[in-house]
Amino acid sequence: KPKTEPGKTVLKVEKLTVKNDKNLEAVRELSLSIRSGEILGIAGVAGNGQRELAEAIYGLRKPTHGTIFLNDKELSSTDIAQRIEEGVAFIPQDRRALATCPSLSITENMFMKNAYSNYIPQSPFNVNIRAMHKATEELISSYSISTPSTRTPSRFLSGGNLQKLVLARELSTKPCLIVAEHPTRGLDIGAMEFVYRTLLAHKERGAAILLLAGELYEIFRLSDRVAVIYEGEIMGYTPPDPKFTEEIGFMMAGSKQGEIA
Template identity: 40%
Template sequence: MKEVPIIEMKGIVKVYPDGTKALKGVDFSVKQGEIHGLLGENGAGKTTLMKILSGMLHPTEGKIYVRGKEVRFKSPADALANGIGMVHQHFTLVEVFDALHNIILGMEGHGLLSKINVDKAREKLKKLMEDLNFRVPLDVPVEDLPVGVQQRIEILKMLFRDVDVLILDEPTAVLTPIEVEELFAVLRKLKAEGKTIIFISHKLNEVMELTDRVTVLRKGEVVGTVKTSEATPQLLARMMVGRDVVLRIQKPPKEPGEPILRIENLWVKGDRGEDAVKDLAFEVRAGEIFGIAGVEGNGQTELIEAITGLRRPEKGRIILNDRDITGRPPKELYDAGMAHIPEDRTRMGLILDMTVTENAILGLQWRKEFQRWVGTVDWGKAKRHTEMLINEFEIVAPGVDAPVKSLSGGNQQKLIVAREVSKKPVLIIASQPTRGVDVASTEYIRNYLVKLRNEGKAVLLVSADLDEILQLSDRMGIMYEGEFMGIVKPEEVTTEEIGMMMGGIKYEELNK
């Protein structure tokens, strides 16, 4: 007799309102009592799929079965009623409440006079913590607790609601190695008690260590489901990133020149005070594109912010053209020859409510060529400059006085590239330069970066799109938890090896 899976999702399609197809017909099934890994790169659709299973999102198409019965979740409460609970990557705790009240929040009942028995809840929680050897202080405001403890509270919140299926979204991202071990111990204990766990991750080692089976997603589709005992990190890496690299970019070979940017033993802290960049050192030379690959959230953002003067590094030095620029403000860096295409186009790269012209001189506003007299902007000159950029970069815009938000995403990005290049830099830092950009603009921007490199500029490229890194880079560093797993030439490594480095295995350890 065939066992009925506890969770079965069939033909799940999710199209976001902006037209992004996050899931393209995903079949996914989980057996009772297993730890099931869900592996994939950024944007593969892992989180979207699980948000659908936990009732946060509604699928555009497809069916969900729990214990063989079709269900339709209107909200997370419906999913909880079916024994499915999710711990999100970003916590959903009330910071000023203590753990106890966070855990019972939402269980007060709906009647005006209904009341939760706090003492009873405390007893139940204590027993739960005792059984699992998984303790949190119940009476301390959550904001005073470390991230690892906050995560435990999130997990206890779900267990307190007696879930059978516990979904964890990248739970180890915020944890120290010891905390990871403790978490794994608890998850194994839960499994022994018959709970089912879905573990979202991009870390190969963790998936190999913890899970019974793994489903790999890539670009909204299932690549396959394998038994972990029959899998190897190599196989999983290939499944995760393996693809046909389409080479459309013409890149003549070039001898790189002098180092333009030197990073020396750089340490940078993230927003939560964790070490996001750990003792990183590399250099970018003239006439070279240096790519940084890696799953997002491994310190790339903090590294770029530190280099571009938006985040103060803790330790180490950043040197541009033999000048120490560590901790200098952006204006000084631009004057020293740096240009920065930021990763977040709409929140950092542009001011959406300003005009095309105003955006075209952002970061250039103090330059002499746009001034009538000292301290004033000559808008006539600024407009002529903008028109020139529009022509040169084939930007489709209703006019120089139109709000920049009336441009398409691709044209907005081209405007940013145009503006940054017009700074006449020696170093261009391009962070996710083609994210959310149409195919034609993507190709244009990629070719332009190569052109800059051919002209002898230094280009530092950060991208979550591995194809992009592989196509453009002369050298690449693969970043994992704030460190480089290796600095290699793209033609010297296989995608499988890159995938393993992205999953946290050092280059030197690869061929052992």
């Protein structure tokens, strides 16, 4: 991964509390920050608040307490559309059920957020379909998406190509913050490498990236800092180095950093 000097703070989360689908607290008084040109990896056993944290930052889930700042602007009370306009991108772990609409074409999936991201300028009364198809062809080429046509329904794409579609849609607008939740889950090695290279390229561009991954090797490979989460709380931070695996393991089991002998 390229070495970059982190810039100013892009995302700042303070004392965030979020409930899960069962109305139980999944994230508890959590605080973190990410700077421009930095990848913060969140390590933890699945089900410890990672999903709720990602959805709260993007606006899919309303926090019960706490504040979220993007470039010093508070986003806590804003909706998803406003966060897209401010430059927040989200790569969810479920690319078929949440990230795309299987019955819609590749072009339609690619530009379903265009009204807010404004990748192709348009108005509600003037949707430039021809420009969208042309831009989709360019993105298909840039992201190496294997498909017979821009009009092919996304349900016919393989997992790797579908994830490339999501990456193309979310990252083509050059967002300042990328929330990536298990971005390589279920992918083959070639697709995983493509995702890694893409995220690192955007880090080098200056984006702040929150990486939630299930595999430590992935977090070590991509991250600049590692935060360990347990039952919705940050237990501590380590450098992205395998020699800290044991310490990370203790924190993933509930030991705070200062308590580890």
